[in-house]
Amino acid sequence: MTERITYHKILGEIKHNPVPFNWNDQTLYGNAGESLTAALLANGIRTLRYHEKDGKPRGLYCNIGHCSECRCLINGVRNQRACMTPVRHGMSIEQQTELPHRIKGGR
Amino acid sequence: MYDTIIIGAGPAGLSAARILQHSQKVLIIDEYFHPGGRLLGQLYEEEKGSWWNGLKMADELYEDTKEKTEIKLSTSVYNVEFDETYTVYTTNGNFKSEHLIIATGAREKSTPLPGWDLPGVMTVGAAQVLTNFSRVKPGDKGVIVGVNPLSMVIGLELGYADIEVAKICLPQENLINSDTPREALNTLMSLGKSAPSKPLSLAAGIAETARPFHSTAVKLFPKNGVKAMGMPISIKEKIIRINGTEKVESVTVQKTDAAGTLIADTDRVIDCDFVCLSDGLAPLNEIASLLDLKHIYSEALGGYVPLHSEKMQTELPNLYVAGNITGIENAKIAIFQGELAAHQILNNEALSLNTLTKINNERKHAKVKFHKDLDDGKKMVQNFWSKLGKNPSQ
Ligand SMILES: Cc1cc2nc3c(=O)[nH]c(=O)nc-3n(C[C@H](O)[C@H](O)[C@H](O)COP(=O)(O)OP(=O)(O)OC[C@H]3O[C@@H](n4cnc5c(N)ncnc54)[C@H](O)[C@@H]3O)c2cc1C
Ligand code: FES
Numbered sequence: 001m002t003e004r005i006t007y008h009k010i011l012g013e014i015k016h017n018p019v020p021f022n023w024n025d026q027t028l029y030g031n032a033g034e035s036l037t038a039a040l041l042a043n044g045i046r047t048l049r050y051h052e053k054d055g056k057p058r059g060l061y062c063n064i065g066h067c068s069e070c071r072c073l074i075n076g077v078r079n080q081r082a083c084m085t086p087v088r089h090g091m092s093i094e095q096q097t098e099l100p101h102r103i104k105g106g107r
Numbered sequence: 108m109y110d111t112i113i114i115g116a117g118p119a120g121l122s123a124a125r126i127l128q129h130s131q132k133v134l135i136i137d138e139y140f141h142p143g144g145r146l147l148g149q150l151y152e153e154e155k156g157s158w159w160n161g162l163k164m165a166d167e168l169y170e171d172t173k174e175k176t177e178i179k180l181s182t183s184v185y186n187v188e189f190d191e192t193y194t195v196y197t198t199n200g201n202f203k204s205e206h207l208i209i210a211t212g213a214r215e216k217s218t219p220l221p222g223w224d225l226p227g228v229m230t231v232g233a234a235q236v237l238t239n240f241s242r243v244k245p246g247d248k249g250v251i252v253g254v255n256p257l258s259m260v261i262g263l264e265l266g267y268a269d270i271e272v273a274k275i276c277l278p279q280e281n282l283i284n285s286d287t288p289r290e291a292l293n294t295l296m297s298l299g300k301s302a303p304s305k306p307l308s309l310a311a312g313i314a315e316t317a318r319p320f321h322s323t324a325v326k327l328f329p330k331n332g333v334k335a336m337g338m339p340i341s342i343k344e345k346i347i348r349i350n351g352t353e354k355v356e357s358v359t360v361q362k363t364d365a366a367g368t369l370i371a372d373t374d375r376v377i378d379c380d381f382v383c384l385s386d387g388l389a390p391l392n393e394i395a396s397l398l399d400l401k402h403i404y405s406e407a408l409g410g411y412v413p414l415h416s417e418k419m420q421t422e423l424p425n426l427y428v429a430g431n432i433t434g435i436e437n438a439k440i441a442i443f444q445g446e447l448a449a450h451q452i453l454n455n456e457a458l459s460l461n462t463l464t465k466i467n468n469e470r471k472h473a474k475v476k477f478h479k480d481l482d483d484g485k486k487m488v489q490n491f492w493s494k495l496g497k498n499p500s501q
Pocket of ligand 1: 115116137146149184212214388391431432
């Protein structure tokens with residue numbers, strides 16, 4: 001399980017402003033303005049997508065926009081980096097999944 | 108048309124804007140949604156009781172610039188062209204300027220090893236941003252792979268947030284990282300001289316346990332590692348595999364001899380729910396490459412850096428670089444480099460020289476140093492610049 005650090009020894013308290021967003025048709029709450037990777041992790045979600053080719057689960061990797069491992073379908077647009085997208089009220093984010101292998105007969 | 112466009116709202120870019128904005132029309136572009144770049148996750152003790160709080164520093168820089176500088180966030184630059192003026196292509200439109208500063212910072216290097224693609228494996232910087240900026244725990248119990256200044260500092264930061272680090276050790280030898288126990292020990296020792304007070308006592312603790320009489324030190328380093336500042340550090344154990352089906356469940360480590368060779372039948376499993384990979388930092392130089400600038404490779408600087416003068420000039424007129432794109436150093440240096448680029452654009456030689464002195468002083472006394480041979484790397488670039496640099500504005 002993962003959880004929020006509500007009190008930090010050196011940095012002190014952090015203010016929370018929970019907003020609802022949709023993850024694969026499920027309503028979750030994030031802290032307004034935090035990255036979607038942080039919001040999902042705070043909800044215990046690590047698998048952000050299944051690899052296009054082999055269908056293996058993938059999660060955030062660099063968390064600063066360099067690796068594109070966190071690509072998701074965000075507000076209807078594919079391949080958006082979840083770590084670079086702040087969570088907003090009512091936003092929709094969905095997992096991308098393995099692509100059909102048409103040439104190999106949809107293995 | 109802008110007088111100056113700055114790519115990157117990290118410490119280098121923001122500090123350049125802070126100076127230029129009083130006499131110029133300035134645009135600063137960053138692809139993240141919050142200004143500050145890699146400052147946002149930084150947190151370490153500089154002197155006893157005095158903390159370097161990067162997030163606070165970022166907010167101060169933003170406060171100082173938000174009125175007079177146009178700041179476009181959530182905007183990625185994907186191309187730049189030069190034809191007397193600069194054209195910057197972004198995901199939010201194209202912009203032109205007379206001067207350009209590239210302050211794109213650094214990226215993390217990380218070693219893939221079996222199981223690296225499982226959810227829960229991340230770079231050590233990802234864990235830093237989650238913990239200190241988003242304040243979400245990367246997990247309950249982590250393992251850090253890679254012994255270097257960044258991984259050590261971030262290991263401590265996880266501790267400040269009460270996140271357990273079960274082990275810090277080396278990866279199995281691979282093309283990117285072939286650190287031996289000796290090199291890892293040297294890293295720990297060099298941290299002791301320059302790093303914040305906590306890692307200092309940490310390295311001192313190791314020195315006491317291991318007695319750094321060069322050849323014997325590695326041999327004496329306990330096989331199971333030492334516990335220093337709450338961090339279990341092993342230089343004679345290597346991670347050989349990350350295990351799990353849907354996500355990280357454990358790592359498998361194996362003991363090595365003093366030369367770093369794995370010893371058979373010594374592997375054991377350590378439970379954890381996240382793993383941080385870390386092989387240090389490299390300058391983020393794609394934009395400079397797009398402009399066809401010559402690049403120089405220096406291990407001490409972290410990788411390829413665009414050819415530049417010590418005053419941040421490049422081969423192209425009115426084009427400057429600042430911050431970690433010129434070599435991996437701490438954020439204070441990046442701030443001074445941004446200021447230096449701004450003074451150059453404003454043709455202020457007196458303030459340029461003054462800032463250069465500040466950079467050299469900070470380099471001597473830096474609390475966080477990324478490479479022991481940094482000065483040699485800097486000298487090499489200056490040598491190349493004096494031979495190859497041809498800035499028409501000089
Ligand atoms: C993960 C990580 C952790 C670090 N931790 C520490 C630490 O604890 N202590 C320390 O002293 N140093 C640390 N550093 C080193 C750090 O690079 C410097 O301290 C300092 O932040 C460098 O400043 P900068 O302005 O050069 O670059 P950065 O702070 O990296 O800022 C560059 C900015 O440019 C933006 N950018 C890059 N490319 C584009 C593009 N194409 N389009 C739009 N925007 C772009 C980025 O989003 C970023 O905000 C860390 C570096 C990294 C990568
Ligand atoms: S996690 Fe690397 S780009 Fe988002």
